[in-house]
Amino acid sequence: MAVQPDTAHELVDELFLFGRALRLAIVASHTDPLPQALVGVLVVLAARGECRQNELATELCITPSSLSRQISDLVDAGYIGRHADPCDGRASLVHVTDAGKALLLRSKEVRSARLRETLAEWDETDAQSALESVRKLKNTMFDHASRQHAMQVHA
Numbered sequence: 001m002a003v004q005p006d007t008a009h010e011l012v013d014e015l016f017l018f019g020r021a022l023r024l025a026i027v028a029s030h031t032d033p034l035p036q037a038l039v040g041v042l043v044v045l046a047a048r049g050e051c052r053q054n055e056l057a058t059e060l061c062i063t064p065s066s067l068s069r070q071i072s073d074l075v076d077a078g079y080i081g082r083h084a085d086p087c088d089g090r091a092s093l094v095h096v097t098d099a100g101k102a103l104l105l106r107s108k109e110v111r112s113a114r115l116r117e118t119l120a121e122w123d124e125t126d127a128q129s130a131l132e133s134v135r136k137l138k139n140t141m142f143d144h145a146s147r148q149h150a151m152q153v154h155a
Contacts, residue, residue: 023036025114025115026115026120027111029154031139033078034077034103038073038074038079039069039104039107040060040073041056041060041067041071041080042079042080042096042100042103044056044059044060045080045094045095045096046096046100046101046104049095050094050095051093051094052094053068053082053092053094054091056071056094060077064155075094078099079097079099079103080094080095080096080097080100080102081095081096082094
C-alpha cells in the first residue's frame with residue numbers, strides 16, 4: 001500500500017524538524033573550526049574521492065559557481081588540494097588532503113560523542129533500529145533522485 005498523503009505531509013515536517021534538532025544537538029558548536037557548509041563539502045568529497053569541481057557541485061546539488069568559493073576557502077585552509085585535470089587542463093580535480101581527513105575524523109568523533117550523550121537513555125536496539133530506518137530513507141531518496149536525474153539527462 002502506498003504512503004498516504006497525510007503521512008507524507010507529517011514525514012516532511014518531521015524531517016525538516018529533525019534536521020534542525022540534529023544541528024542543535026550535535027552539529028552546532030562554537031568550537032568547530034569550519035562552518036557546517038564547508039564540512040559538508042569535505043564529507044561529500046571524502047566519500048566520492050578525487051573528482052572535478054563540477055562533478056562535486058552536482059553531487060552537492062549546488063551550482064559550480066556556488067561551490068567555487070567554498071573550494072577556494074578549503075584550499076586556502078589546507079583541507080582540499082586542487083590541481084589541473086591531466087585529461088583536460090581547463091578543468092580542476094579536487095581531493096581531501098591529509099589535514100582535511102584529520103579534521104573530518106576529529107569532527108566525526110566529536111559529533112559521535114555528542115550523539116551518544118544525546119541518546120544516553122536509548123539502548124543499542126533502539127539505536128540500530130533508528131539507523132536502519134534512516135539508512136533506508138536516505139537510500140530511497142538518493143535512488144529516486146538518481147532516477148529523476150537520469151530521466152532529465154536522457155530527455
